[in-house]
Amino acid sequence: MKNEKHTRKEIIDIRLKQAGWNINDRTQVVEEFDIIIDENLVREATTPYTGHQYSDYVLLGKDGKPLAVIEAKKSAVDAAIGREQAKQYCYHIQKKTGLLPFCFYTNGHDIYYWDLENYPPKKIYGFPTREDLERYLYIKKARKSLVGELINTKIAGRDYQIAAIRAVMEAIEKRRRKFLLIMATGTGKTRTCIALVETLMKSGWAERVLFLVDRIALRDQTLEAFKEHLPNEPRWPHHGEKEISADRRIYISTYPTMLNIIRSEEKSLSPHFFDLIIIDESHRSIYNTYGEILDYFNTITLGLTATPTDVVDHNTFQLFECEDGLPTFAYTYEEAVNNIPPYLSNFQVMKIKTKFQEDGISKRTVSLEDQKKLILEGKEIEEINFEGTDLEKKVSNKGTNALIVREFMEESIKDANGVLPGKTIFFCMTKAHARRMEEIFDALYPEYNGELAKVLVSDDPRVYGKGGLLDQFTHQDMPRIAISVDMLDTGIDVRELVNLVFAKPVYSYTKFWQMIGRGTRLLEPSKMKPWCTEKSNFLILDCWDNFDYFKLNPKGKELKSQIPLPVRLFGIRLDKIEKAIELNENEISKDESLKLRKQIENLPQNSVVILDAKHELQRVEDENFWNFLTQDKIDFLRNIVKPLLRTISNVDFKAMRFEKDIVEVSLAHLADEKDKFEALKDSIIEEISELPLTVNTVAKEEKLIRQAQTNHYWSKIKETDFDELIEKLCPLMYFRESLVVPLGTAKYNFKDALHSKEYIEFGPEHESLSIAKYREMVEQKVNELVKANPLLQKLKSGIDITEEEAKQLAQDLHNEKPFITVDLLRRVYNHRKAQLVQFIKHILGIELLEAFPDTVSKSFDLFIEQHSYLNSRQLEFLNLLKSFLIEKGEVEKRDLINAPFTRIHPDGIRGVFSNAEINEIIVFIEKLAA
Secondary structure (H helix, E strand, O other): OOOHHHHHHHHHHHHHHHOOOOOOOOOOEEEEEEEEEOHHHHOOOOOOOOEEEEEEEEEEOOOOOEEEEEEEOOOOOOHHHHHHHHHHHHHHHHHHHOOOOEEEEEOOOOEEEEOOOOOOOEEEOOOOOHHHHHHHHHHHHHOOOOOOOOOOOOOOOOHHHHHHHHHHHHHHHOOOOEEEEEEOOOOOHHHHHHHHHHHHHHOOOOOOEEEEEOOHHHHHHHHHHHHHHOOOOOEEOOOOOOOOOOOOOEEEEEHHHHHHHHHOOOOOOOOOOOOEEEEOOOOHHHHOOOHHHHHHOOOEEEEEEOOOOOOOOHHHHHHOOOOOOOOOEEEOHHHHHHOOOOOEOEEEEEEEEEHHHHHOEEOOOOOHHHHHHHHHOOOOHHHOEEOHHHEOOOEEEHHHHHHHHHHHHHHOOEOOOOOOEOEEEEEOOOHHHHHHHHHHHHHHOHHHOOOOEEEEOOOOHHHOOOOOHHHHHHHOOOOOEEEEOOOOOOOOOOOOEEEEEEOOOOOEHHHHHHHHHHHOEOOOHHHOOOOOOOOOEEEEEEOOOHHHHHHHOOOEOOOOOOOOHHHHHHHHHHHHHHHHHHOOOHHHHHHHHHHHHHHHHOOOOOOHHHHHOHHHHHHHHOHHHHHOOOHHHHHHHHHHHHHHHHHOOOOOHHHHHHHHHHHHHHHHHHOOOHHHHHHHHHHHHHHHHOOOOOOHHHHOOHHHHHHOOOHHHHHOOOHHHHHHHHHHHHHHHHHHHHHOOOOOOEEEOOOOOEEEEEEEOOOOOHHHHHHHHHHHHHHHHHHHHOOOOHHHHHHHOOOOOOHHHHHHHHHHHHOOOOOOOHHHHHHHOOOOOOOHHHHHHHHOOOOOOOOHHHHHHHHHHHHHHHOOOOOHHHHHHHHHHHHHHHHHOOOOHHHHHOOOHHHOOOOHHHHOOOHHHHHHHHHHHHHHHO
């Protein structure tokens, strides 16, 4: 049994060295630190001990003062046994030095950090460096209260952005560690975070921040945003840096890059390096593949998502320690579109369906002309029978794609010249589908020299960087159309987008709304480029009934989680060992056990998941464990070790898939499961047959490749043959999948026809069409009447009319068609206070009449910007007050202490603001309602 001394020497000392501490330098580390507890201190302390007590380790600062206490226990026991002891040592040191050290307790494998008087204990994955502890101490001393800290409204000045920042800061003050913001795409999540980062840095709460994104294009976009709004904060990466640098303040990284950094042998980043991590588009991979990034770093964490609150899954709320359905702050697409003025663009949806999509491709649906062409090509029409849902999966028809392109070119929102479509994304099913669409655009519109539409996919290096395809699409006239497969579905910010084409079915509601979100950003007139069109709304061309699907299935299709390939291989190998033991095939059992051990040895030792399991993995490190595998040991391997294989990432998965297939067929052979063996064998023969012998590396194994495709080979196969297949053919599987064109997609060029084309009502704005039409008719009528009506002529000439004349004008207009009344005009122009003459002057172009909601919204925005110290509850109250004033047109003082304001506080405004603030608000709204 390993004792505490052994644990310290063999494990803890090594981990301290990894964090840069010199165990033998007493100016850095003092072992058995003497703490004298006298009787006078015992009365105040919780410990019954007096005299000398010895802390296992004390880490010293550069000034020689104790910075941290580490209490060590032997590896066989729970580290928490040392929790209270470590705390007491810290408080006794504080009594002597005036400084409360940071508290750590460990059994070597598990380390816990306790920031006493601030946060509860937290498991960590490495000791802090001296620089980390000095920084922690500086932050603890320097940080200011966030309650009155001002927010930079030039970065994030909208009311909901300020409210989001306040909500997070208030949660930080309450010592929460995790936060979740749900904000609709286009509402400025990144800007909101940048303003939050600036405030936390300014107030001393954060020195280093990590912003995580899921693709390179988003990393570059986020870097540009930080450069624009916080130009003086050093950022990483800079100009394509590969190696991470420790001297920056803002770090933007993709998940895979950061995972590789924390798993690297060099461990270039301490677990205590960052003070805040922001996770953009928080989704499943965060609590699956990349969750260990969040586990590794000891920091506060902010998650961002645009997914509507009612669709965000339980795991996401749980990850960010929020109750289901209750994020730290939420701002929806509907709120943004319905704001006055709107913050996001609304959209129209046109549904397009072709005959082949509706009825499939068969003798019944293909034209006689196309059937004759088939006969001339020596093909049989009877052999063609595809469902509509098979398009671009089992069959590709050029005529269908061409029809979609032509309909798009006809119906799309055009640029100012009315000829070419404005900026557009085509969402395609596969890369092959995208290339086919590109070819059709080039063929139908050759006059644009191949520049009109371009394929943008993530594995094309020409997409990225300055002058790359994405940069061209975002900042130049051409290409107008980006044809994408997944890459542009989320995160990309191109405000000029006015058309989205769903040329594929989508089954994930979250993904669907992220895709729609590409078009929701408004385009400010001052930032319009010459080739842009004004953007009041955008068009969605739905070619695959996506809107109908989500009406029937509001939350979409649940994607089944797949067991990672390394886990499956481990499990099948374990099954084989179990079967070999049962059949007394000791050599097979021994051989497979060696391979199993090799899989375990390849586990990434620096992975947080593996570090968490170190205590259990000690069992398989003992040679005696493998001498005789009992059922208890097999159960341990299956239940404890097998799930850890999910951490394997840097391997050739194509080779591993083939290895898994061979182990599976060898197990069927061992178990004498003849039917299963035959089925698996046939599948493997097909895999082997697709290896291209034209490649020199593959040709070296031609003899084995040809043998392995014969029934004779498989009828005589032995265990050594299975091993040979794994050893020699696994590395060649790369060539099969990269060079051999997948079979099975039939390609035709049948003429397709339109089955249906219709606008479908969707979104919060369709009810306003009749009002818009009425307004158009009123304005036309008033301008017509000017010639015949002397009172209108006086107004047109800039001469005011009397009150009696105004009444006469009202009567004249009421008798016209459409009849015009001041009440109707107030509805049409959304202004509750204006009089008839003001409306007429507005229609005649004499005076601009701003809509009452616009006036109210602008005034409230300015008021909030001038009072950026307001907390989230006060901002919520003002938002409710704004809506109340817009709806009612006026507010009485007594309203402010009644419903709906009592929802925020039982005393209404009195429970939220001071008397001075209440008086200021009353003066403000009286001016507005005057």
